[in-house]
Amino acid sequence: MHICLDGKISNDGEPVFAADDKSYRYGDGLFETIKMVNGEMPLFDLHMDRLFSSIKLLEFSTPALFTAEKLKTDIITLCNKNGCASLARIRLSVSRGNGGIYEQDRDRLHYLIECWPGNPTTNQLNENGLVIGVFPHAQKSMDIFSKLKSANYLPYTMAARFAKQQQWNDCLVLNTEGYIADSSIANVFFIKGENIFTTAPSQGGVEGVMRNYLIRKVRNAGLTIEERPVSHA
Missing domain, CATH: 3.20.10.10 (D-amino Acid Aminotransferase, subunit A, domain 2)
Structure with missing residues (x-):
């Protein structure tokens, strides 16, 4: 399987972040779990609304090319690369950057996209209820x-x-x-x-x-x- 880190596709076995990544060290990050069906993401706009409002609240420093349109293109490209565009579960993770809690000079947003084939049973209505x-x-x-x-x-x-x-x-x-x-x-x-x-x-x-x-x-x-x-x- 392949992943997409900051717009670049690589194998999922390759290292993707430094040991001082703030999301890894402190949980200083966000994520979205998105569903794709037949190459479309029905709730994509709502995911982007939440993501960008959360980024604003947390005062992340975002690069100019970090846009909803760019993310959509990267997600579609990755799902096609992994052969799961017909039904996919996508995780988009966003990190503030690297360094300690008080360090801000290396704050630069990083994003990681992962995707896997979806489970067809999740599209079926559960008529038995939940425990x-x-x-x-x-x-x-x-x-x-x-x-x-x-x-x-x-x-x-x-x-x-x-x-x-x-x-x-x-x-x-x-x-x-x-x-x-x-x-x-x-x-x-x-x-x-x-x-x-x-x-x-x-x-x-x-x-x-x-x-x-x-x-x-x-x-x-x-x-x-x-x-x-x-x-x-």
């Missing part, structure tokens, strides 16, 4: 960084491990006030009668691309959806 529980060992803070899909993914990594150990399909992650932030892999929606609910953005969950897409579709259909704190009890 889920609550992750008891960590709580999400509620601040301006909580919504980011950060390279520091520790709470979700441990929640996913806990879910597997309990033989659950997924695990709810709570915030510091005991309300639902999200799950280890997704945002959370509820339907009760005619009413649709989802956790409010202020509750510490990642600002999911699918979440934003669903909210827009629901409202465009003339339905109402309420964003609010949600208890798991």
Whole structure:
């Protein structure tokens, strides 16, 4: 398989970053997980909106050629190179640069694109439901960084491990006030009668691309959806 680092394609066995990369050292980075179907990325624009707003919030220094159009071209080229453009799972990782926490002179954004053949079963509707529980060992803070899909993914990594150990399909992650932030892999929606609910953005969950897409579709259909704190009890 091949990867794309800063626009250059190479084999995935080659070194891709220095030991002092800030994303590796401190989790000072971001990532997007994007789906491609038949050479198209249906939610690409929403992914780019989230990525570039997150980059602005974290004050990353971006090169002039780092644009949504350039990333789209690189992703399509890589998926074609790896023979998985018909159905692909793509990870786009972004790092602030190299150096220590207080060093800024070497802050230069780096990006890495990886892709793999997608799993066709993920396109099938699960009609059996999910077995889920609550992750008891960590709580999400509620601040301006909580919504980011950060390279520091520790709470979700441990929640996913806990879910597997309990033989659950997924695990709810709570915030510091005991309300639902999200799950280890997704945002959370509820339907009760005619009413649709989802956790409010202020509750510490990642600002999911699918979440934003669903909210827009629901409202465009003339339905109402309420964003609010949600208890798991």
